[in-house]
Amino acid sequence: MEFLSYLISGISLGSVYAIIALGYTMVYGIAKMLNFAHGDVIMVGGYISFCAMNYLGLPSIVAVLLAMAVCTVLGVVIEGLAYKPLRSAPSLAVLITAIGVSYFLQNAAQLIWSAAPKVYSPVVAGSLSLLNGQLTIPYVSLLTVVVCLVIMAGLTLFTSQSKLGKAMRACSEDKNAAQLMGINVNATISTTFAIGSALAAIAGVLLCSFNGTLMPTTGSMPGIKAFTAAVFGGIGSIPGAFLGGLLLGIIESMAKAYISTNLANTIGFAVLIVVLLVRPAGLLGKYVPEKV
Amino acid sequence: MLKVNGINVYYGSIHAIKDVSFEVHQGEIVTLIGANGAGKSTTLQTISGLLHSRTGSIEFLGQNLMGVPAFKIVSRGLAQVPEGRRIFLQMTVEENLEMGAYTQPNTTIAPGLERVYEQFPRLKERRRQIAGTLSGGEQQMLAMGRALMSGPKLLMLDEPSMGLAPILVEQIFEIIRKLHQAGTTILLVEQNAQAALSIADRGYVLETGKIVTTGTGAELLASPAIKKAYLGG
Ligand SMILES: Nc1ncnc2c1ncn2[C@@H]1O[C@H](COP(=O)(O)OP(=O)(O)OP(=O)(O)O)[C@@H](O)[C@H]1O
Ligand SMILES: [Mg+2]
Numbered sequence: 001m002e003f004l005s006y007l008i009s010g011i012s013l014g015s016v017y018a019i020i021a022l023g024y025t026m027v028y029g030i031a032k033m034l035n036f037a038h039g040d041v042i043m044v045g046g047y048i049s050f051c052a053m054n055y056l057g058l059p060s061i062v063a064v065l066l067a068m069a070v071c072t073v074l075g076v077v078i079e080g081l082a083y084k085p086l087r088s089a090p091s092l093a094v095l096i097t098a099i100g101v102s103y104f105l106q107n108a109a110q111l112i113w114s115a116a117p118k119v120y121s122p123v124v125a126g127s128l129s130l131l132n133g134q135l136t137i138p139y140v141s142l143l144t145v146v147v148c149l150v151i152m153a154g155l156t157l158f159t160s161q162s163k164l165g166k167a168m169r170a171c172s173e174d175k176n177a178a179q180l181m182g183i184n185v186n187a188t189i190s191t192t193f194a195i196g197s198a199l200a201a202i203a204g205v206l207l208c209s210f211n212g213t214l215m216p217t218t219g220s221m222p223g224i225k226a227f228t229a230a231v232f233g234g235i236g237s238i239p240g241a242f243l244g245g246l247l248l249g250i251i252e253s254m255a256k257a258y259i260s261t262n263l264a265n266t267i268g269f270a271v272l273i274v275v276l277l278v279r280p281a282g283l284l285g286k287y288v289p290e291k292v
Numbered sequence: 293m294l295k296v297n298g299i300n301v302y303y304g305s306i307h308a309i310k311d312v313s314f315e316v317h318q319g320e321i322v323t324l325i326g327a328n329g330a331g332k333s334t335t336l337q338t339i340s341g342l343l344h345s346r347t348g349s350i351e352f353l354g355q356n357l358m359g360v361p362a363f364k365i366v367s368r369g370l371a372q373v374p375e376g377r378r379i380f381l382q383m384t385v386e387e388n389l390e391m392g393a394y395t396q397p398n399t400t401i402a403p404g405l406e407r408v409y410e411q412f413p414r415l416k417e418r419r420r421q422i423a424g425t426l427s428g429g430e431q432q433m434l435a436m437g438r439a440l441m442s443g444p445k446l447l448m449l450d451e452p453s454m455g456l457a458p459i460l461v462e463q464i465f466e467i468i469r470k471l472h473q474a475g476t477t478i479l480l481v482e483q484n485a486q487a488a489l490s491i492a493d494r495g496y497v498l499e500t501g502k503i504v505t506t507g508t509g510a511e512l513l514a515s516p517a518i519k520k521a522y523l524g525g
Contacts, residue, residue, distance in 0.1 A: 180372050181363075
């Protein structure tokens with residue numbers, strides 16, 4: 001029974017990682033950059049929803065929508081101001097800029113909301129009690145899993161069926177050829193950031209609901225882990241990000257329960273290294289040699 | 293129809309295109325020939341807006357193309373089949389063709405597909421196949437079909453015969469001739485000067501970024517200097 005409850009907790013945490021990883025992977029797939037500030041957009045999503053619920057007294061669903069709207073705008077602005085000017089710069093320059101944006105967001109949050117942790121009450125309260133109370137599952141855990149599945153299915157449909165989604169895939173493969181087709185590559189990249197950031201807002205709300213606290217550094221560790229999950233599953237791959245996130249969550253939860261809380265992260269990263277040794281492109285990634 | 297006038301294109305400090313001017317008239321097949329590195333692809337990419345000239349002008353159907361972003365060029369009626377095909381390898385054949393019609397209203401996609409499949413029956417058989425698994429010849433057909441999906445008035449082809457067996461080269465040139473007969477104006481870049489000049493109304497010879505000779509296809513084919521430099525004797 002204990003095992004089952006750890007598993008459920010792992011799946012739920014993994015679903016949060018998966019949502020974050022989906023944002024990472026989409027941006028990487030299309031803009032070919034690692035947006036290390038993604039985790040901090042999550043944190044902003046957390047604060048916006050926190051303020052909306054606690055200071056403005058808005059219902060949680062409105063708070064979530066507001067957080068999504070703010071993060072979408074934030075993502076597009078970050079892309080336009082910080083990354084777009086570096087479109088043809090070496091990827092190292094872009095990476096360093098992304099790290100800079102990440103610290104900028106953390107420090108800005110510290111100035112606005114202070115470094116002290118806030119108590120974040122879950123967007124949905126209560127829990128489901130099963131087997132005469134031997135197994136309790138917080139509703140928010142169930143919600144997280146459902147939301148993650150819906151997002152994953154939605155993104156899959158979007159990229160495989162819609163015109164814009166196909167254009168995104170075309171951009172991800174060959175930006176010049178995409179432009180010859182009449183695709184506005186800059187606008188497509190902005191849209192990708194918008195979608196990724198809206199997902200980050202959802203992830204922020206769910207993550208804070210899961211953890212129960214919120215502070216300016218809330219997003220950074222989950223951000224790195226979700227990045228790990230995206231690489232684990234195969235960076236650029238939507239099902240890969242989903243699978244990677246889920247596995248990382250389960251590994252972390254099991255490691256905490258049966259090995260050691262302190263070693264949980266180490267074990268997660270160790271598994272990643274082993275997977276990458278065996279499959280350099282990740283679980284579901286396609287190995288595409290760099291073109292020269 | 294297309295007027296390129298005194299363009300100069302640089303890659304950093306490399307001066308790749310030097311004062312190049314040429315014209316393509318409605319209904320013509322015009323070819324741009326030259327050795328490796330002469331600047332043929334650079335010229336086409338400049339017309340398509342992927343590269344920029346520091347001087348001069350590019351006019352298409354009386355409208356200025358200089359400074360127009362690359363993604364807005366195709367809707368003006370100017371499509372390019374780039375060097376090395378550059379199809380979307382991880383997308384299906386049909387998805388590639390749909391991308392070719394990206395700027396077109398959705399209602400034109402089905403008839404467009406019909407037309408392309410008629411021209412390239414092989415593509416129809418493979419419509420659901422991932423483009424990366426096509427043979428080289430099929431990939432070239434896909435690249436051409438994709439460009440045709442936008443219903444271009446002028447089609448620019450960059451070395452469509454590259455890496456293809458002689459029989460396929462013949463097929464590709466046959467298709468170009470048919471497209472031309474059907475009313476598409478063609479600007480053809482080739483290293484295969486013999487084949488290109490045989491179907492072209494006029495040709496320009498590019499050497500290290502400069503146009504050195506021009507004439508009708510027949511004139512250039514007969515010219516001793518061209519024979520020596522580009523036709524293997
Ligand atoms: N991205 C680039 N950066 C720097 N120099 C370049 C670049 N692309 C092309 N060049 C240079 O510009 C010149 C013209 O190149 P271009 O590709 O236009 O030649 P080409 O005539 O198409 O040759 P090929 O027949 O081999 O395709 C060459 O000297 C080439 O080295
Ligand atoms: Mg070339």
